[in-house]
Amino acid sequence: MLIPHLHFCDNCEEAIAVYEKAFHTKAENIVYSRDYAPGEYSDDSNRIAHAVMNIHGQKVFLNDRFGNKDKSLDCAVHLIVMFPSVEELLACYEFFKEGITIVDPFEKLPYSELSVNFVDKFGVQWGFMTEQ
Helix, strand or coil, X not given: CCCCEEEECCCHHHHHHHHXXXXXXCXXXXXXXXXXXXXXXCCCCCCEEEEEEEECCEEEEEEECCCCCCCCCCCCCCEEEXXXXXXXXXXHHCCCCCCCEEEEEEEEECCEEEEEEEECCCCCEEEEEECC
């Protein structure tokens, strides 16, 4: 089983709220850093140490970044969501419009009625496409 794991910079809780609305889902198994025994991950904040979400049939792990934050990794991760219709794609996109960076604008492709690629305000790159 391959599970995408999204790491956030202390805004995982906010990202979960947006993703829950956009993808009509709920996060499960949310563990906050304050729930850990005293140690590296334990603090009094609302930072998320672990959460699980089902996005379009795919299990996704989410958390706030812990450990050595000075070591930044630029990863080539691009999450693709296939929608059954243009209307559903556009409805979901509405939740992301604020603060995004467009990578590839809306366009029709030989294999998709509508496609758009963007980086959301949390730094995650998304590709929205319709099924043919």
